[in-house]
Amino acid sequence: MNRKRVLVAMSGGVDSSTGAYLLKEGGFEVIGISMKLWDGGGKCCSLNDFEDARKVAQKLSIPLYTLNLVEEFEKEVVEYFCQEYSNARTPNPCIICNEKIKFGALLDKAKKIDAPFIATGHYAKVEQNLSTQRYSLKKGEDAKKDQSYFLFSLSQIQLSHIIFPLFNLTKREVRQIAACAELPVYNKKESQEICFIPQKNYNEFLKKRALDSFFKPGLIKDKNGRELGEHAGIHLFTVGQRKGIGGGRKKPFYVIEINKEENTVVVGEREDGYAKTMQIAKVNWVSIPEPQEAIFARVKIRYQHPESLATIYPLNEKKCRVDFLHPQWAITPGQAAVFYEKDTLLGGGWIEKVGRE
Secondary structure (H helix, E strand, O other): OOOOEEEEEOOOOHHHHHHHHHHHHOOOEEEEEEEEOOOOOOOOOOHHHHHHHHHHHHHHOOOEEEEEOHHHHHHHHHHHHHHHHHOOOOOOHHHHHHHHHHHHHHHHHHHHOOOOEEEOOOOEEEEEEOOOOEEEEEEOOOOOOOOHHHHOOOOHHHHOOEEOOOOOOOHHHHHHHHHHOOOOOOOOOOOOOOOOOHHHOHHHHHHHHOOHHHHOOEEEEEOOOOEEEEEOOHHHOOOOOEEOOOOOOOOOEEEEEEEOOOOEEEEEOHHHHEEEEEEEEEEEEOOOOOOOOOEEEEEEOOOOOOOEEEEEEEOOOOOEEEEEEEEEEOOOOOOEEEEEEOOEEEEEEEEEEEEOO
């Protein structure tokens, strides 16, 4: 096996392009791969992105190939996205894409061409603990760009084959390196949207892909069960969303619960949206083995949500209960909850239930 051969996922953006440049400068044999994931509109896999990747590969004098993963992306990511909304949960497709596609299907491809490593432009760090032989996942140097949250579901095998060349750099430094290397994408803007949703229009996207029964109207109620109005489908709502309800109230209402069985949306005042307890499913312990007793950690319930102190109680069937020291706003079923100790990602899972006092 060629220990210096690395397959680099090149999206045409400045991060992956700079990562490819740094790896080549570091003596690796770099092979670029542009993944075609989607052809249904949105920001994903545009012709401009493929052309930008080609220009960078040409500048670096590295080979660039296109890997068609449209079928895999549809099955693993898009179907998951639609199914979560149909089950009254708010999905996070980027995490699934990382696990199943970028570090799943791409790793399979790397093995076929005798490349022991794959690399991406993620801002995160992988370390091996020599005493335990376990791979740890750590935050990237740039706190504003750290993407470890989106990588919590990766396995030990996946982590053992990953290189993150930008782990010790800030976004500003990455752009400076790209500019000095005369990479044509050094000042390219980045997208924060879900890549396969055209113009952020979730409703239209789901309409085209879901059964009519998914969009049936239902009732909007307050926390005491009083009917306040009607909705056009639970897929239009997420926990924490501000919802205007008539009646001359001085305070706004927010979505605090979505009940699929009753097809209802429950709203309340802002203080009603706080909770201290949640149950997590499909827990993946990354940097530490599964604990046998309660541990104390900082927990992030959304990518942009600040970490908060909590006690984590392991349960059976890869589940755990999380009790926060302070109530958290808008804990949302379907989103990821990720556990940290300083800069080390301990593990994480998917929010299944929210406990309210």
